[in-house]
Structures are given as C-alpha cells and as structure tokens.
Amino acid sequence: MYSIDLNSDMGESFGAYKIGGDEEIIKYVTTANVACGWHAGDPMVMDKVVRMAKERGVMVGAHPGYPDMMGFGRRKMVLSHDEIKNYVRYQIGALAAFTKSYGMKLQHVAPHGAMGNACQYDEDIASAIVEAICEYDKDLIVYYCAGAVLGDIAESKGLRTASEIFADRAYMDDLSLVPRKMEGAMITDEDIAIQRCVKMIKEGKVTSITGKELDIKGDTLCVHGDGPKALAFVQKIREKFTEEGIEIRHL
C-alpha cells in the first residue's frame, strides 16, 4: 500500500490582512505548515489555525521564516548561523505554545521562503536549523525538499525527516526545483501534474526538465489553498490518488 501526506502552508494572514483560504484547504490536507509571526501570521491567526487543525485531526508544523513581514520572508537575508538557529528556535516555541494549549504535539518544522530555499543547499544554514530543532525537541520531523542537503543533515543528527515533493513544479537534474523564471518551471497541465505525483510516489521516479529519469522520494506533497482553482486541483489529486491506491494520511 502506498501513502502520502498532503501539506499546505497556512496561517499566513496578518491582522486585517488575509492570505489564503485556510478554512477551505484544511478540509483536504493532512498537515499544516503554520507561519509563526515573522514573515506572516500573528498570534490570533496562529490560534485560529491550530484550533481548526485540532478539530479536523490535521497535524501542525512550524513554518519559520526571516524577520521580513514586508517581503513575506521571500527576500534573501544574510544572517549568521546563530541568528538563524535562534530565530528558528523562537518561532518553533511560539507556535508550540498554541499546539500545547490545544493538547496537540507540534509535529514538524518546514522552513519558509528564502530561508526555506537557502537551507536546502546551504549546509551551514541547514545545520543551524537542525541544531535548533535537536536542542528543542528531537521528536520533531524535518520537512525538506526531496534530494536536498537539509534532509541529509537532519538525518545525520538522528532526526526524522519527510521528503517533500511538488505537483506543479519541474525538477532540474540535481532534483532542485526549476527556478520560477525559467520556461517550463511550472507543470500547468493538471493531469500531467497528477501523473507525475503518482509516479513519484509509486515508482520513486521523476523526469527532469532535461528528460532524465531521476530517483526521488516523496513522503509529503505540497498543495496550495489560494483560490477556487487551487482547491479544485487538491480535490482532483485526492480522487486520483484514491483511484491509484495511494492512501492520503499524515506521517
């Protein structure tokens, strides 16, 4: 039997500002990556998302980012090892206050945006994040992009990991995601996208943008909840996975 976790970024609203349809997407996923108030989110939003997750049995993980609300955490910042370690630690703890209050266990950590990109290939940044997690709670699972150094470093420190795959993104030969600016970066045909997912999950293979057949491990699939089109796509993924005998369940 095959299985996959479906995760989505959530809790990205901030004060009067709304981003994403958390109330809808939470019906279709098994895991939520919740923003921690640095690049997005605030304590009111965190409380609401964690409460909804509790009600629906959705797992909650921390989605820490750079201290850059104006840039939504997507702008590269050059921070020291200790800054990254302590910033991640702070954000994990802040979110854990909500899961603990609702009698839940914080399940995982999935770095966001520019930090999330950098830690996939930068060993020092990955190490800083892994150290923060190890010192805080060795039971936390590290979500990393399939093939990335973050997974190796987390495993070398004895942490559990989950290899994340993407339905709508093309892969380079080294399993890094094709940059959004490059042609062919996005898999726009939904049926092709889903077939690629099924192949990644059942065969552990994906075809790169240059046509190479690559090994890939997929423990968790990233889906989006912005707008009706994204929601329809998630529903379609669920249907197809069920037909293909892929169970959708959290880790």
Next chain:
Amino acid sequence: MYSIDLNSDMGESFGAYKIGGDEEIIKYVTTANVACGWHAGDPMVMDKVVRMAKERGVMVGAHPGYPDMMGFGRRKMVLSHDEIKNYVRYQIGALAAFTKSYGMKLQHVAPHGAMGNACQYDEDIASAIVEAICEYDKDLIVYYCAGAVLGDIAESKGLRTASEIFADRAYMDDLSLVPRKMEGAMITDEDIAIQRCVKMIKEGKVTSITGKELDIKGDTLCVHGDGPKALAFVQKIREKFTEEGIEIRHL
C-alpha cells in the same frame, strides 16, 4: 526562617541596542524576568540570558509585553481579551523554546510595562493572561504586585502565585504603587528602603504614603540592574538580608 526571591527584568537589549547590565545583575538575583521580543529583547538576547541563567542556577520567567518596541511596552494599548491571551501565549512559548533547549523549566510569568500595570487591577486583562497560562502550563507561577487582582484571579484558577514587593517604591492605601509623578513615589534613602523590605518580609507590614500600616505579602522582591548604583544597592540588600536572617533563594 524567612526567605525571599530576588527578581530582575533582564534580556531587554535588542539587536545593536543595549539596555541593562545583564551580565552583572544575574550574579545577585535568584530569578530573571526575560523579555520576549515584543517590547524588548530578541532571540539572540533571549538565548544569551537563558544560557547565563542556566550557568548560575537562576530561575527564568517570561516577561511578555505589548507589541510596541518603539514605546518599550510602556504605552497603554487597548487590546481585546483574545488578543492579550494570544499575545501572552505566543511570548511564553517563544521564551520556553530557549529554556527547553537548555534543559530548564520555565518557572513563571511576569507581565511587563503597560500590560503589567493594567493586569494588576483590570479583571478582564488579568483573566486573559491567566487563561493563557492555564492552557499552556498549569505549573507556571504568576508574579503579581502585592495586593493586586491578578493574584486573586490566578489563585482562583488553581495557579501558584508569587506576590511581588518593591524596595524603592511607596505604596498607596490600597497597596497600589504611588504613581511616579507623585511626590514621595520613590523611596530614595537606601537604608529606609531596606528596612521597609525587612519589615514587609518578616512582619508582613508596610507603611503607606498616608501613614497607614498595611498588611502585605512578599514572596519576591524586584531589583534593578541598570548602572553601578543599582548594583551596589542590590549588594547592600543582600548583606542586610543575611544579617536579618532572611534567606535569598528562588521560589
């Protein structure tokens, strides 16, 4: 045998900005109220203070405040019950990430500045803070100003409390502190200040600004670490307390 806890606000530096002499005052206190990054402090500062506290056996508590770094959390903000509850929860969790990482238990919560003032007499604000603490960890101790409603509400919910007294402040007849703008608000004579402390601790009595003899309970004494004069005063307090048979120890 009499005993008293000595607490001080710490971790109030922020980035390149330094406030307070944490490295010095930590040698003389038994408990630190650590800022959580909203009105003061940042993760680098929190990490350093918690590490120093660990090394010296000093207890650590959260010192949450309003989201107002520019006003150092001292300006009144009108927030909803849920906003206060979730803001406190967030800050407690953020600091707890550091104590947990260092194998320490977060000991207490002591609200800061304008929030700290408001929760002493405003039942709704006090309740919001107490709810945050109850849902997060019923073992946390609530620090409150002797005589204030925060203590009553915390105890009514089954939380442990510590009644805080002040060496350098005069009291009104209702045990509230004489506002700083009023004449006589500060006890400037150090010997008188210390004698008042000894009386509060050993006899449970204090003389108000109008001359009334009031009952007061003192579990923890607030001291300051800003500058050489403050440090000298703390050392003098320690000497006198020892002479008077008052043991200085954490709760």
Next chain:
Amino acid sequence: MYSIDLNSDMGESFGAYKIGGDEEIIKYVTTANVACGWHAGDPMVMDKVVRMAKERGVMVGAHPGYPDMMGFGRRKMVLSHDEIKNYVRYQIGALAAFTKSYGMKLQHVAPHGAMGNACQYDEDIASAIVEAICEYDKDLIVYYCAGAVLGDIAESKGLRTASEIFADRAYMDDLSLVPRKMEGAMITDEDIAIQRCVKMIKEGKVTSITGKELDIKGDTLCVHGDGPKALAFVQKIREKFTEEGIEIRHL
C-alpha cells in the same frame, strides 16, 4: 451650483498582502487618503497609488496612523502630544516624497483609525496633529469629521479644512458617528443613504439617530472601494449627484 469632493482610503496593501481595490476605486473618486506605512501601506504601495493618482488627476493626502500594523491602526494607543506630532510629521513627509517625485502637491491630511477617531474630540491630540501640519506646510488641508474639534483647532491656526461626511453612517445628536456596535449605526438602504447625502450637501442638514434635524457641513464625502458592492454604490452616488446637480470635484 453645489459640489462635493469624493475621497477614499487607499494604499492600504502591504507587501504580499492586498486590501482594497485601488485600481478600481480610483476611477470614481477625486481624492485619495494614502496610508503611510505605519498602520498599512509600504513604499512600493505608496509609489503605485501616487502614480495612479497622478495619471487620473486625483488629489493625494496623507492618511497617518498609529504604529500598529498588526492592529491596522484601529487600536487605541496612549501616546504623548509630542509622539503624535512627530509620528504625523514623519508620515506626512514620507508620503510627500512620492507626491514631490511625481510633480504633485500633497493636498491634505486625514488621520486614520484610532488616531483619526481620537483627534475628532480630543483637543490635545487634535492640537498635536495641527502643529505637525502647520510647521510642515501651512497649505495642507485638514480633513475632519463634520462637527469635530479637529476642524475648529485647524481653523484657529489658519489652516484650510474640509468637513467630511459619510453616506453609510448614522449621526448622534452631537454630530459624532453612531458607534458601529449600536443598532442603526449603518445606513444600509442605498437610496436612503444617497438622499441623506444630497440633503447634507444641498441643505446642510442631517437627521440624527434620535430624529433631530442637525446642521452639518459637507465638503468631502467618504466612500469605500472594497469589493464590487462598494464600487457599485459609488457609481450610483455619482449618477444621483449628477441628476441632483451636485458637481463631483476635488477641493
């Protein structure tokens, strides 16, 4: 001939966060109150709105607020006279950098949210704002709620003012707006709302919530641009005003 200015709050988006349909509402108004990056807005948003205003001949004013992005400037903060004065000065200058760059003159100042409410009746807060404006540029027009103290104080210092009226809000007997929580606060029937506007503009009269006929001066009418319904209402206002011989033009 009667005339009225139509103003709307704009530039309230922030980074990845969108609020309001600036691109649409700007087609129907004569004046924009532009957020200045403290409670909403950022320099990228300010640049875009000012550029659009330039293209359409829409007047631009500053919409300063409290330093509270998380609360959208709607939460009461207790600030000193000098804090308010300097915060307003800062925000006016920041926005004026954009109008100046586009060869426009900053036209007016219209305080936002909790600051905007407080300055209508609090003489000290109103004075702080008026001082900031006087010292910066005596040609700036002060937008105030019809009947409020801000207008009196601005005029007493020799500033030009514009009395603002609301289509969708009921009035108390002292011309203050009926608080949103009270029944009857909002005028929900669009035809009644428009008839009230016409009467305010042509007769200088409005019926209060208790049924009293009050004198009111209307130089500028506040309209909203959030969502298709609000836009349809503005279009309807424009049609009716034209029928009624009320010219829509900026001050």
Next chain:
Amino acid sequence: MYSIDLNSDMGESFGAYKIGGDEEIIKYVTTANVACGWHAGDPMVMDKVVRMAKERGVMVGAHPGYPDMMGFGRRKMVLSHDEIKNYVRYQIGALAAFTKSYGMKLQHVAPHGAMGNACQYDEDIASAIVEAICEYDKDLIVYYCAGAVLGDIAESKGLRTASEIFADRAYMDDLSLVPRKMEGAMITDEDIAIQRCVKMIKEGKVTSITGKELDIKGDTLCVHGDGPKALAFVQKIREKFTEEGIEIRHL
C-alpha cells in the same frame, strides 16, 4: 586654503534604546547623517537631532537603510531595484519633514550599513538610490566612499557629490575599505590616522595596505561619537587640522 567637512552618523537611538552621544558629537561636526527609522532612529529622535543641528548650524542629511531594525541595517538583504528606490525615497521624505519643519534644507543623502556598502560597487543599487534622489530633489548631495561607483553614477545624472574619506580605516588598492576582519583594517595609531587624513586632504594621496600610493579625493571626513575616546579623537583631529591650515566647514 584647504577645507574639509566633518560628518558623523547620528540619530541612531530608538525609543528607550540609546546609541551614540549625539549631544556631544554634534559640537564637533559640520554635518549629521540622520537615521530615518528603518534600521535605527524614530520620529522623536529625528526631531531632537534635527533641532540640535538647527541650533548649531550643522547640516543634515538622510541616512537611509534596510528595513531591519533587529540587524541595525547591517545585514545584507536582496531587494529589487524598485524596492531600494522607494525605500530610499520614503526615508528621505520622512527626514525632510523634520528639516522643513525647522526651516532647514535637507542637504545630502548617505546610505547606511549594508545598503551603504552595496551601493558603493553595485551599479544597480547605486542607480536605484540615485534615481530616488533625482526624482525627489536634484539639489541633494550624494555622499559616497572615495573611489566608489555611487559617485560616478550620481555625477552622471547631474547630482552634486561629496567624496567621503575615513581616518581610522585602511584602503585596498582599488580604494575600497579593507574589510574589518582583515588584519590592518583599522588605523589604530591616532597620530598616523590624522597624518593620513592631512595627506588625503592636502595632497590627494593615500597609501594602500599593500604600500601603493593612490589618488584619493576627500570632501568629507567620517568621524564617530561613541564614547569619550571617540570624542577626544575628533577634538584632536580639529586641532591638528587647524594647525595644518585645513578649514573645517560644511560643503
């Protein structure tokens, strides 16, 4: 007759946080680079510094930085051309509100920290800053590090410039400053430092860290006001310059 402008970074305090001795250093300089509330400073601080500058006839310039108060604007951030342009524009305008209120003219712009470093050699960043200045006010002078691209680009757009030199820093062969981490980066001997300044001003020459004799242009000398030692050094510079016939005056 030789002359030199003495400039210092000022207004870097923030709320309850104090950095620098503005009240002292302002007595010895001819020009102040004033932080604009993004990496340091706030409107209360800006008001105070501009008022002091007015009283002493000290020229005021904007010292814009990255939106990173926690990192004091010293951490590299990857921002777009338009982000930098609009962020600089915003900060210039914000400070200009204070100079205008005090009847002063904003004199110059001197980018701070990581932005200040990047714009010396990165043509795109330099262009973004120069565009912001050109569109806002073509009379503003651009302060740039002697030899850097920022000066060339500013001049190519018709802006006036001032070439900044440093008393306490060694130079590479390309006139860039020797990075602080490298040995020999700081000129620690005060007499040597001052002799180097005199040579730069009178002969237009400086000896690089490798021993090469380089051409250098010095219009303005950067001095520091942090602590008694820095102040004593500035006083010594003033004395020596007077002996050497170098007039200290603003541009």
